[in-house]
Amino acid sequence: MTSHAVTDSKASRFYEDALGRFEKRDIPGAIIQLKNALQIDRNMLPVQVLLGKALLANGEAAASEVALLEALRLGVNRAEVVVPLAQSFIAQGKQKMVLEQPQFNPAGLPQDTQVQLLVLRAAAASDTGDIRAAMRNIEDARVADPRSADAWLAEVPVRIRERKFREAHDAVARALALAPNAAEVYYQKAAILHVQGNLNGALAAYTQALQMNPKHMEARVARAGLLVDMGKPADAAKDVAEAQRLSPREPRAAYLKALLAEKEGNAKAATAALQEVTALIDPVPLEFIRYRPQLMMLNGLAHYGLNEREKARPYLEAFQRAQGATTVSKLLAQVYFAEGNVDRAIETLEGYAKAVPGDSQALVLLASAHMSQGRNAKATALMQEALLSKDTPEVRTTLGLSLMGSGQSDNAMAQLESAYKNDPAQTMAGAALAGLYLRAGQNAKAAAVAQGLVKQQPGNAGFQNLLGMALAQTGNLPGAKAAFEESARIDPALLPPQLNLARLDIASKAFDAAAIRLAAMLKSNEKNVEVLMELANLADLRGQTDEAVRSLRKADDFSGLHDVRPGLALVQLHLRKGQVAPAIEAVKKLSIKAPEDLAVLLTSARAMLANADQAGARAALTTATRVAEFNASRQVEIALLQLSANNPAGAAYSLDKALSTAPAHLPAQALKAEVLLRQGDVAKADQLARQIVAQAPKRAVGYSLQGDIALARGQNAAAIDAYRRAHQTEPSSDTLLRLFGVLSAQDGGKAALQLADQWTKSHPQDLAVRRVVADFYARSGNYAAARTAYEALLKTVPGDARVLNNLANVLLRLKDPSAVAIAEQALAKDPANASAIDTLGWTLFQLGGSTQSDRALQLLRDARLREPGNPSIRYHLGVLLAQSGRKAEALDEVEAALKAGRGFESSSDAETLAKSLR
Known part of the structure; x- marks a missing residue:
């Protein structure tokens, strides 16, 4: 539960x-x-x-x-x-x-x-x-x-x-x-x-600021410091006392108190105040105040004033890193001197002298430092690195490898091709080039280069393994296996060929053989990420989900700073299994690790959408659009997710980027037409749909778009004709559901239901159509038929959270007490779903009696926090808050519901409730 x-x-x-x-x-x-x-x-x-x-x-x-x-x-x-x-x-x-x-x-x-x-x-x-x-x-x-x-x-x-x-x-x-x-x-x-x-x-x-708000701490402390500088200690002391009264843990006030005590000659009070400063700041981790140079300086000065030079040093160093050369540099240099670290003192003072020339004190300190090292005259040599441009294979190899490291694969490929062509002895260039070819899907080229490398160095285990990878990608599995086995024979300790042999076992469904290989590899190195990921893949194929998760978590823990593969695989596994909360947790870790990685951004968006967090998904996708640049397929993928996140403007931007470099890209064209239609630009959508029909007359997509456009224009007959043609051209659930949608609005939906009945008889496993029929019954108020349809669906998909939730709502309309149990089941299957939480809360309120009111209220509070833009949820919460006597909060919720969607189902009831609460 x-x-x-x-x-x-x-x-x-x-x-x-x-x-x-x-x-x-x-x-x-x-x-x-x-x-x-x-x-x-x-x-x-x-x-x-x-x-x-x-x-x-x-x-x-x-x-x-x-x-x-x-x-x-x-x-x-x-x-x-x-x-x-x-x-x-x-x-x-x-x-x-x-x-x-x-x-x-x-x-x-x-x-x-x-x-x-x-x-x-x-x-x-x-x-x-x-x-x-x-x-x-x-x-x-x-x-x-x-x-x-x-x-x-x-x-x-x-x-x-x-x-x-x-x-x-x-x-x-x-x-x-x-x-x-x-x-x-x-x-x-x-x-x-x-x-x-x-x-x-x-x-x-x-x-003036303090007259308007006497509790404005920044103004209070700043005025106190200013009064100290202006020689008005009595007035400053009043502000310091007030600041400490308002915020007893304010270190700046304590430091000002020390300054005032020092000016009065009260060394004991000054020391006590400085100790107060360090007592307040020392427990705070230094990274917490790395961007608060004033606090770093205060604590450094306080420790210095207390003659605690070792404790002062990290704060003064951090302050100098943040602020550069200031007079604090001289104090820091003296700390280094006291520690015997003369080189650091010289480095600090030289930086300060360069920024502030003419400071005699700093120059004396610097001169003393050089003399203590036996250098009676300071010698400074400026060194310039000479860059000699030589168009040789060696230089091009180095350049190519450098470009690879910076992610510029195309430029790297050109440089490596030139290097390897002009000098095949540049085997480092050849190996890198083969890898780039494999990444780009140019498998035949990769195999040719790898064969050349093996010919040069047949005893090189790495080249044999590279050849096996290239041959596997070309489909030559026997040749790949032979190359991997030869690599393993040459160097039995080399892991990649063993791992690749295990992958060949998995591909041929020899799961036991793969398991034996992988277990042996893991025994020699239990932290090997590649082996752990392959073990997870094997466990997943065998239906051992928990074991797959454990392996991926271990792989993620042991992966490098920039390796996102285990994390991505873990999120995808959780999402496939409907485990949204663990997926979100894994995404957070990934996003910290690689916030600009395209695969991470897209996976993050999918997890957020699964968690009903449209705003979070849109944020991730906005970054993804920039990172994907002009890759048409990727931009279409992003645009689809943007639409799922209810961001048509973002989808349009992604599609424009896709079509700017690939104007004939059919998926981008079709999706752009849908977006134009959603944005209300029917004429442009129509023009693009006609272009798609002319370009691909044997595809349903153009006719479906024409149906959508006709529907937007209120031309129902034309829409039905277009959808029929789409369904006849490419019969599918998608084309049928479009036709069902427009037919359901006519004659009580008889024709739509007849169409769906014919389809489900020949396609009994098409759950999408069966769901739509059940939803149609519920929407049209035929709750008895909806109940029958949902219960029939549950026999096929007994744990389907959405079906359970819809059934619970139907049972609530029928005032059937079993609605509570069904709502409980729906929530158990999808505990993060705001709609399911709302359904259970509202059902408990309606059918659960007074003993369930506390639980119902908390459930609705939870649902509202997950989906604050949902007017029904906010109205439901408003009703319960009003009943519990929290009228002001209830009114806020009901008014928010009305503002979010005046056309929602209970809007008239919400209006009535709002009037009674005002």
Whole structure:
């Protein structure tokens, strides 16, 4: 039984109490209650989401990330958690991940969420020094919402970092016009003035910010530091005390407290304050603050001030890496001197002297360092590497191998062909060339090169193995086996020929022989990825799914940084078996490992679609479109997935790229016509459909498109004629279902049902048609016939989650109590499916009685987090919230349902409920 099926009412009450505490800003209390809920059920999706947000608010960024990622694993819609997740990553110094991971792609998110995420991405890019990327994200935020003041404020720190103060002031002015009462606007204005040296102007602006929001910590700390610099210690002390009251764990306030104590001559208080700084920052992993140079500098200075030079060094080094040469470099050099590491001191000081010439203190330190090494005069030699261009086979071989390493296969092939042709003794070029030919499907060429290599060096086991691979690809299996056996004879310790022999055994269904070979290989090296993957393949073919998963997980664990094959195979295996949650978990690991790999992106999109995460899929596919460049077949594959993700604009873009280099590519043409039709451009779709019919008159696709176009124009008779012609040309489920669809709207669907009955008699295993017939009965209100049809389907596919869910809904309409049990079964088969979760929650509410209300509420909360754009789910949740007395939250849900889809089935009931709640 799934976790959803055993949701505990006590856990639900813990959650509701935590939600109330969170809303009242009792964050520690909320966290305690949420953890209590998780003690009962760790898979409660709403609990994980709220826990992630509460932990983030409590400053526990790493723990917040764990909870939010768990919520994603459980199936939460990305839009619900992407902003706090990005904040938790940034708080841990994972800025690059926020910029690179597909889950942080703004595409497909709601407008407000997009803006928040883009602003965070801009800050992350700025932290990493990529100003252009920061500005791109800021511009995208302004496009998403031209009225957003945050999108203008985000520009200010970027411009300050560039020292482009005029642009920074312009951005503040634009933000001020949009949000004249926002404290953040005045804080950013003050920050510019502070850096420019306008201390009085900065002080006034910081003060304005604090008048608007006395709890604005950045303004409070900045004003305190400014007051110290201006020689106003009494005023500064007030701000420091207030900052520490508001946030007792604020290290900048503690450091300012140390400075004030030092100015007063109170060494004991200064030391205590510096110890407070180090106590606050030392427990934080250095990577968490890698993009917070101020904190790194403060802790380095604090340790230095405490005469803890060894502890100061890593912070000062990290600060120097982030900020380059500053006066901190001189302190760092002195730390190196104290450790006896004179070479590092010289390196540090030379870098500083180059950036800041004329600093006498630095020059003295540098001179001392050189003299301590016995070098009375500093000698600097500039070396230039001379590049001699020689058009020789050796140079071309090196160039070709270099191009291979950078992924430029076509250019590499040309260089290697030239090298090997002009000098066959360049065997390294020949071996690499044969590999490229195999990758490109030019198997005969690969075999010819491999045979030439074997002729030159018949005792080379590697060349024999290469020949076997090439012969296998040409279909010469006996020749391949002989070459592999010869390779293994020459070098019994060489693994590839043994592995290739096992693959030949599997291809010939000699499974036992393959198993014996593979077991022997694994015994000699239990971490061999290739062997583990082949064992997984063998287990899968034998129906041993658990064993296949174990082998692939081991292979993935042992694979290199750039080897995504085991991970891809694991995701695909899970998806084939309908195991969506494990597939999503495996995809996350893959996406971190290779965020720009095309196969990873496409597999990630498929897993997200299986998990009903359209926004996440669109984000992955947007990146995939760029990575695939102009490969027509790949772009068609991407476009199909874009349509599955409800992104016709993205599909159109992919198809345009495909057709720009392959204008006669039939799949791209056909899909482009479908997309044009979906976008409402009927004339262009018609033109393309006619072109396809003329190009391929014996294919159904053109006639089917003409039927779609006629239907879009309201020409039902013409649509029926076109669909009939398509079905007559190429009879299939697809052509029949198109014809069924248009016929079902006429005369109560009699002709459609007759057509489907004839087809299923001759094609009894065509489940697609049988499903459509059952759905037709349900949609038309013939629930008794729908029940019969779904129950008949279940005899053929007894564990089909979709059929079970549809049957549960039909039984609910019939007010049959067995709907609950069927809904439970549907959810057990597909525990991450928002529709199944909603069905069970709503069914429990309708038929389960008052004892099931807590569980029903939690199920509907879970479904809403997974699919927030579904109006029915939000309406159902609104009904239960209203009943439980949470009227404000209920109204939010019902209004969101009405906004998302006024034409949904219960929209009139939702309107009535909304009026009663207002």
